[in-house]
Amino acid sequence: MTDNAIREAAELIFRARSTVALSGAGISVDSGIPDFRSPGGLWERFDPMDYAHISSFMENPARVWRMLDEIHDVVLKAKPNPGHQALAELEAMGRLDAVITQNIDNLHQEAGSKQVIEFHGNSKRLVCLSCLFSYPSEKVTFKPGKPPRCVCGAILKPDIVFFGEAIPPFAYHRALELAGHAEAMLVVGTSAQVAPSNMLPGITRANGGTIIEVNVGSTSLTAMPNVFHLNGSASEMLPRLVREVRRIAAEGA
Ligand SMILES: [Zn+2]
Known part of the structure; x- marks a missing residue:
């Protein structure tokens, strides 16, 4: 992945008034799950x-x-990996509103993320x-x-959340709200194909927001309009991305 792509994605996050992350199983693979x-x-x-x-x-x-x-x-x-830590750091910098996660492993919280919407408990x-x-x-x-x-x-x-059970209502409504407001959405380690979390990137795009996809290889999201793909693992890409956001912020200050 070129430095240019990282820089472009970092600028999208830097300019966005609201950024939210949607994470799935892929972010925890490097934690041994x-x-x-x-x-x-x-x-x-x-x-x-x-x-x-x-x-x-x-x-x-x-x-x-x-x-x-x-x-x-x-x-x-399992322990949090640099991907989880980078998202926690982005939140601490005031550049990430929340993480909506499909994971049940508690690793975002253990990495230090405060606003974690647990879609599946x-x-x-x-x-x-x-x-x-x-x-x-x-x-x-x-x-x-x-x-x-x-x-x-x-x-x-x-x-x-077992099959046959509903997404917790608070998590569901909060996720819809966050996705609707986001000018940038990081989609990390998920192809976002499982309903109902699959509609969240669509809501952000429909409201004019951009998706920054961090996945190894392409998914059904990759070719869609307003999707920017960083091809690589979360534990490799997210620390580079957050370092670049920090650099841009320091320059702008
Ligand atoms: Zn009891």
């Missing part, structure tokens, strides 16, 4: 329409926890569907083969 949909991924061993469906959890939560145990193991070991919170008590995951004892339980006795559910 594989894309569940990739070959050999979790969804090949556990059919998501079965194991990740809310009705399966309601019927037999212990069975669904065989899959959740694996997610939990991977997510607990957060696996580091657990909730009881019986008494609605909620627990941070560090307060919960995990033993393989033994689903964690609430003090009331019910099996806990990670506070993530």
Whole structure:
């Protein structure tokens, strides 16, 4: 990726009155969390329409926890990478309003991002569907083969959006609002094909905003009008991009 492309994207962010980021699985790959949909991924061993469906959890939560145990193991070991850190830095510089994330790994928050819209919830919170008590995951004892339980006795559910469940209404409305106002949207590590998050770049474009896509290779977004593609991984591209925004800001000051 040429320095010119980075500079052009950085100028778009610098000029934008409002910038928002939309992140997906790709940003966490360099943190050791594989894309569940990739070959050999979790969804090949556990059919998501079965194991990740809310009705399966309601019927037999212990069975669904065989899959959740694996997610939990991977997510607990993961640490934010330079891509997450760069977005947190951009927010701290006053150049990023929020991150809308499809990820459930809490890594944006761990990197220091303050405004994080969790579209699909957060696996580091657990909730009881019986008494609605909620627990941070560090307060919960995990033993393989033994689903964690609430003090009331019910099996806990990670506070993530299962198939058959709605996007949390606050996250949904806030994301629509942010996408509508954004003059620039960073789309990072996602092809933005899964509904309803796939409509967010479209809302920004329809309001005259520009998309800065950071993905390895092209996606269905790449060829669309008002999409600027930085071809590379988030952990490589975002630190370069943010460094350039900082440089432009220092020059302009
Ligand atoms: Zn309970």
